[in-house]
Each structure stands twice: as C-alpha cells, then as structure tokens.
Amino acid sequence: MPETARIRNVAVVGHRGTGKTSLVEALLFQSGAINRLGAVEAGTTISDADEDEHKRQLSIALSLTHATWQERKLNLVDIPGDPSFQGELRTAARVVEGLLVTVSGVMGVEVGTSRAWRLGDELGLARVVFVNMLDRERADFFRTLEQLRSQLSPQCVAVHIPIGTEHELTGIVDVLHMCAYASPEGAKEGEPGPIPDDIADIAAEYREKLLDAVVETDEALMERYLEGQELDAHEVAAALKAAVTKGEVFPVACGVATKNLGTHAVLDLLVEGVPSPAKKGSPIDVDGASTAVFVFKTVADPFAGRINLFRVLKGRVTAETTLVNLRGKGKERLGSLLELQGKEHKPALDYAEGDIGGVAKLKEAQTGDLLVDKEVAIEVPDFGFPEPVMSFAITPKTKGDEEKVATSIRRLAEEDQTLHLRRDQQTGEEILSGMSQMHVEVALERAKRRFGVDIELHPPRVPYRETIRREARAHGRYKKQTGGRGQFGDCHIVVSPFEEGEYEFVDKIVGGVIPQSYRPAVNKGIQEAMHHGELAGAPVQGVRVQLVDGSYHTVDSSEMAFKIAGSMAWKDAYMNADPVLLEPIMELEASVPDDVV
Incomplete structure (x- = not known):
C-alpha cells in the first residue's frame, strides 16, 4: 500500500x-x-x-x-x-x-x-x-x-x-x-x-x-x-x-x-x-497509542459476512495486527483485511497510516469504535447524527417472531445509526424511527432479505398526556370496618396547574391530623392514579398537589389505607380541575436561502 x-x-x-x-x-x-x-x-x-x-x-x-x-x-x-x-x-x-x-x-x-x-x-x-x-x-x-x-x-x-x-x-x-x-x-x-x-x-x-x-x-x-x-x-x-x-x-x-x-x-x-x-494529521487525537484504527461504517456482505470499514489513524496495520476495542475492551485481530472497490473486494496485505480499507470477521467492532494497540484514554468524537423524524409501530407478520424482529433491527442499526428501535412504555408498542418513510421501508426490506423475517408497519398510537387547567379541592376517605382491625384513611388535597411536564407534592399538614409516616402513602397513591388519567387513560403531568388536612384512626389506619384514600381524593379533584388532553408536538427547523427570504 x-x-x-x-x-x-x-x-x-x-x-x-x-x-x-x-x-x-x-x-x-x-x-x-x-x-x-x-x-x-x-x-x-x-x-x-x-x-x-x-x-x-x-x-x-x-x-x-x-x-x-x-x-x-x-x-x-x-x-x-x-x-x-x-x-x-x-x-x-x-x-x-x-x-x-x-x-x-x-x-x-x-x-x-x-x-x-x-x-x-x-x-x-x-x-x-x-x-x-x-x-x-x-x-x-x-x-x-x-x-x-x-x-x-x-x-x-x-x-x-x-x-x-x-x-x-x-x-x-x-x-x-x-x-x-x-x-x-x-x-x-x-x-x-x-x-x-x-x-x-x-x-x-x-x-x-x-x-x-x-x-x-x-x-x-x-x-x-x-x-x-x-x-x-x-x-x-x-x-x-x-x-x-x-x-x-x-x-x-x-x-x-x-x-x-x-x-x-x-x-x-x-x-x-x-x-x-x-x-x-489524524481526524481524532490518538496520542498515547502507537497503532489506532477508527471503524466508521459496518456493512453486511452476502459472501464475506459483516465488513467493517476503517481508517488507520496511526501506525500501519497488517493481517497480524491485534488491537483493543476501547468500547468493549475486547481484543480484535485484523486477520481478514480487504481492499474494497464498491461491491467487489479482494484480500489486502496491509494499510498505511491515513489509508482507508475494510476488514471482515471482527468479533464485536461496530460503527464508531476505536481500536488501539493498548488501552489509553481517548475521547471518540460524536458523529453528530441527526435525530429521527418519522416513527412507525412494527409487528412481526408471524406470531412468535418478536425476538427475531428485535435482533434483525439491532443488526441493521449497527450499520445505520440513524435507525432507532424503542419500546413505548405508554402504548406498549415497538417503535422503529428513521429519517423518512423510505428509510424505514428500506430497513424492513433488508431485514426480510437478510434475516428472513417479515415485519409489518403501522401508524403508532398517539402517546397522549393529560393535565388540568384550574385549581380544585377534594376529600378522599377510605373506611372498611367488618369486625376486628379495619382500614381507615382520610385526606384533603388541593390540586392546581404546575410547570409543563412536572409534578410536585407539598405537605401542608399542620399538627398531627395525619401522622408523618402515612403522608408519603398519600403521595404514592396519587402518583399511581396519575399513570392513567380519567379522560383517555393517558399519564397526567403538570400538576401540583397539596396535602392540607385529614384524619386517622389509631388502630385501623395503615399505609395502604392512606394510599387508597389519596387515589380517591385525586380522582375526585382531577375531574373538577378542568382536565384536558395534550397531544405531542414536534419542533421543526426550516433552512431558507437568503436570496428567497
């Protein structure tokens, strides 16, 4: 070379x-x-x-x-x-x-x-x-x-x-x-x-x-x-x-x-x-290393398997070179160096500093990894990948292929780090996000061709949120006495609008009308009830709750009783506080040439 x-x-x-x-x-x-x-x-x-x-x-x-x-x-x-x-x-x-x-x-x-x-x-x-x-x-x-x-x-x-x-x-x-x-x-x-x-x-x-x-x-x-x-x-x-x-x-x-x-x-x-x-000079500061290789792309080849494209940042590499992956700390031997000419490739003997080439059969290396001859403190720069702008819910065409779907998408994301797969905790859906509908569709076509898994796309369910628009007061009392020890919890709360997306619980109790040990249970009951709002079953946000009064029973009161009383008070107060459904919004940045403004 x-x-x-x-x-x-x-x-x-x-x-x-x-x-x-x-x-x-x-x-x-x-x-x-x-x-x-x-x-x-x-x-x-x-x-x-x-x-x-x-x-x-x-x-x-x-x-x-x-x-x-x-x-x-x-x-x-x-x-x-x-x-x-x-x-x-x-x-x-x-x-x-x-x-x-x-x-x-x-x-x-x-x-x-x-x-x-x-x-x-x-x-x-x-x-x-x-x-x-x-x-x-x-x-x-x-x-x-x-x-x-x-x-x-x-x-x-x-x-x-x-x-x-x-x-x-x-x-x-x-x-x-x-x-x-x-x-x-x-x-x-x-x-x-x-x-x-x-x-x-x-x-x-x-x-x-x-x-x-x-x-x-x-x-x-x-x-x-x-x-x-x-x-x-x-x-x-x-x-x-x-x-x-x-x-x-x-x-x-x-x-x-x-x-x-x-x-x-x-x-x-x-x-x-x-x-x-x-x-x-090197695009990444690799002082402290004698040999360094930066993996900038991972591709799947139908014959050679997974190929990592790399640039030699420092030193010279051969098929005998063994390096340490700074991400996983594992060792990688560059035993299958390749010279790439588009879709064609052939074995290569070595690569000099500054050259770009390929290597097959690495165990763990993927896009963004830095391989060096010894462990040193090197900061790998962020690629600055754009955030995905379009999302779809995905399901396997064949029931039972859920794990196969997740594995195939993870493999594709190693090649293309603008593909993101996540589980929506609110809707329970698997969400695949990319830069456009075509981007996501191409990923699914590759998953079918390479991994034999059929994946269907659906519009994702809207992850609504709920909030309130005015102050409301409510009283929650839970009383259950059937002989022997019963259950008793009693609380008064005031709910009011708060900062967007935030929640605050304020203990305003004066004296011992509710013992200190039971007050956190009221908060816990309210927060659990907020997970499923009364309008659409969506999480509630942007609320301030004040615990202002209550009562207890020396024998029958318990944390569970006050937790239930708190949730009862919340549901009553919420429906009287002018609740409203919130839809998600996206920020859009538009670039316009100066000569057309």
Whole structure:
C-alpha cells in the first residue's frame, strides 16, 4: 500500500440526483481503475451494489472505491444524497480530508448541497465543486456558479467553463491552462486542443477572475500580478493547489459525468488540492497509542459476512495486527483485511497510516469504535447524527417472531445509526424511527432479505398526556370496618396547574391530623392514579398537589389505607380541575436561502 503522503481521501457529496455515483464511475474509468463505464439506470455501476439501490436507482449506503492518479492513491467514498440517508454523510466526513461536491447544472444549489457544505465548514475540509449534467435542458453553468458564490462561498471560482449549452454542449475550456477538451461521449478524455474562437473572450474573462482569486492568497504572486508581470500557468497552478488545500479557494469544474466529460481535470484537482493525511494529521487525537484504527461504517456482505470499514489513524496495520476495542475492551485481530472497490473486494496485505480499507470477521467492532494497540484514554468524537423524524409501530407478520424482529433491527442499526428501535412504555408498542418513510421501508426490506423475517408497519398510537387547567379541592376517605382491625384513611388535597411536564407534592399538614409516616402513602397513591388519567387513560403531568388536612384512626389506619384514600381524593379533584388532553408536538427547523427570504 502507498505511503501516507501519497494518499488522498475524498467523499463525493451533494443533493440527491446530481450524479455522484455516475461521477465516481467516470473518475474510476478515466483513471483506469475500471475498464468499462457503467450506468446507474442499468444497475452496472461499481458503487451501487445493493438490491434496494438498483430497485430505486439511488444510493442508500456509502460505498468505498479507489483509484490511482499521478502516482497517488485516491480513496473515493460515494455518499447518498437523499436526506433519508444523511447519516452516511456524517460518518464519511470524519475520515476524509476533502469533499467533491456535485451540483446539478439544472437545479443549482439545493438543500443537500448546503448541508454538505456546512459540514465541510464545520470540519475544515478542502472542497472541489463539479457542476454536472450540463447537457440537460435548462442547464446553465454561469447561473449555477453565481448561486455557489452567493449561497455557499464567494471563494467558489470557475476553473472550467462549458463550450455550448444544453444539448449543444461539445466540451469544456480549462481556463487555468487555456485549453479545451472535446466531449469524449463515454470514452477516455483525450488530449487538450485549442479554444474555439467564439468562446475565447469569455475564457479570457474567467481566467482573469481565477487569477484574481488565486493571487489574493499569495503575496509574492500578488505583487508580480499588480506590477503587470505575466504569470506562468505552473506558478498559478501551484498557488491554486495551496489555496485549495487551505480552504481559501474552492475550484468549480464542470462537465457531464455520464459522458466522462471533465473528469481528467477533476482528478488533477483532487490529488493536487486535497491535502494528504500526512499533511492534515489524524481526524481524532490518538496520542498515547502507537497503532489506532477508527471503524466508521459496518456493512453486511452476502459472501464475506459483516465488513467493517476503517481508517488507520496511526501506525500501519497488517493481517497480524491485534488491537483493543476501547468500547468493549475486547481484543480484535485484523486477520481478514480487504481492499474494497464498491461491491467487489479482494484480500489486502496491509494499510498505511491515513489509508482507508475494510476488514471482515471482527468479533464485536461496530460503527464508531476505536481500536488501539493498548488501552489509553481517548475521547471518540460524536458523529453528530441527526435525530429521527418519522416513527412507525412494527409487528412481526408471524406470531412468535418478536425476538427475531428485535435482533434483525439491532443488526441493521449497527450499520445505520440513524435507525432507532424503542419500546413505548405508554402504548406498549415497538417503535422503529428513521429519517423518512423510505428509510424505514428500506430497513424492513433488508431485514426480510437478510434475516428472513417479515415485519409489518403501522401508524403508532398517539402517546397522549393529560393535565388540568384550574385549581380544585377534594376529600378522599377510605373506611372498611367488618369486625376486628379495619382500614381507615382520610385526606384533603388541593390540586392546581404546575410547570409543563412536572409534578410536585407539598405537605401542608399542620399538627398531627395525619401522622408523618402515612403522608408519603398519600403521595404514592396519587402518583399511581396519575399513570392513567380519567379522560383517555393517558399519564397526567403538570400538576401540583397539596396535602392540607385529614384524619386517622389509631388502630385501623395503615399505609395502604392512606394510599387508597389519596387515589380517591385525586380522582375526585382531577375531574373538577378542568382536565384536558395534550397531544405531542414536534419542533421543526426550516433552512431558507437568503436570496428567497
């Protein structure tokens, strides 16, 4: 495997339907990593291997691929763009140094574009933008470029411009080297040629804009530029590389991924602009360890079983490496290292520091685990997974499969940590939550295919709550005397509205009308009665109860009698306190671009 300085780790991100998988396919094809350009529609791409991905023609899980370009290893992680699977973006962004952001030349900047860009800002990642689909109707590179500059960053600068528009697109111009590339129409991109005369002036204009952006990041170059000296393309390229690495410039390339147009220059930008792990350092502080591996994804393979994708944070790992899992403290031997190329994999000998690979047959390791050569105090950063937004009640189709259902969902949640399974204590239902209905449905299809369990979805019962809107008083007396020792408890209470979701019991007894030892029983009886409100049987909340008076019998009184008296008083007071049913609410955060507000 290559040394750390020759590794580049890049996540391919963007909104759904912007051609990320097609772009990864084209980059692999142009670099020679694969010998045929597959198509998403035909289900022949390297990245989309899952049956659900073929069925829906969209990426559902991240996919790891790699290529070699300019004697550097380029790890490309294809990330789903649908918001249903945005947990994959949070996962992959932790192990890369750069993002390749795809944008539709028709739709421009979309929600998924902005989400990926904000994450790049948060993690300080280098970024290269590729404006795709410029051969489509209504595609407009220059409009999209202005959106990138106004909505994402004014440091977005074109390094390419298209030749022609929509169906008449014939190639692109490289404004850095001032040359043109004809559309290869699915073949390998050829040698550069001259710029067509009808676009020469526009190319010169955008070259000036590129120079302006680049020289602002290099004082020596700026002085020469202002003095009117001609800048050599190699000097500008070196300054651009440094600016991209530091996040001071975001180059905007363009083309058509399905025709392999624009990929040669994108490969150059990635290996030259995205910093190596040697330059950027480990994304997690692993001081104290000599060898450290971070598991960022767990996937199920029909042949190899469970595969853990990892990044080597420190040291070099081989099939002989044994590490300690800091979560469970168990030892894991990396005996089955794998080199992954999308759906294909083969044995690997070793992985250098900073590289990304796979390993099969680990005993306990799962997403988010840190494996080190010795136990050290290392804090693993939170992925920042989004909270689920849609929930369903689930039941097995076959009675008696409840445990099988729970086991299958737990296994799937190891792969996708935005899936949550819980039991609703109020309704008794098993609730499966995810990022959308499609997200949950995909999980159930996988459970059926992998574990042979049929699961049905139902709308969950609404977990209502109850409360009161005014003060009320009540008297509860429990008296049972049938000869011998009887039961006697007597209490007076005042109930009133309290803080939302809270409960308070206040002992206002003066003197010994109720002995101190019996007063907690009144509270206990009230709280037990509050579990099932009188309106809909829902828990009651937001209530303050004051115990103000009562009486007792020296022989017949007991804790049980006062507990029953408390519940009787509560039920009487509750119905006179203007009870009301509460429905659950959700907080919604809406992001709106500034230019449409």
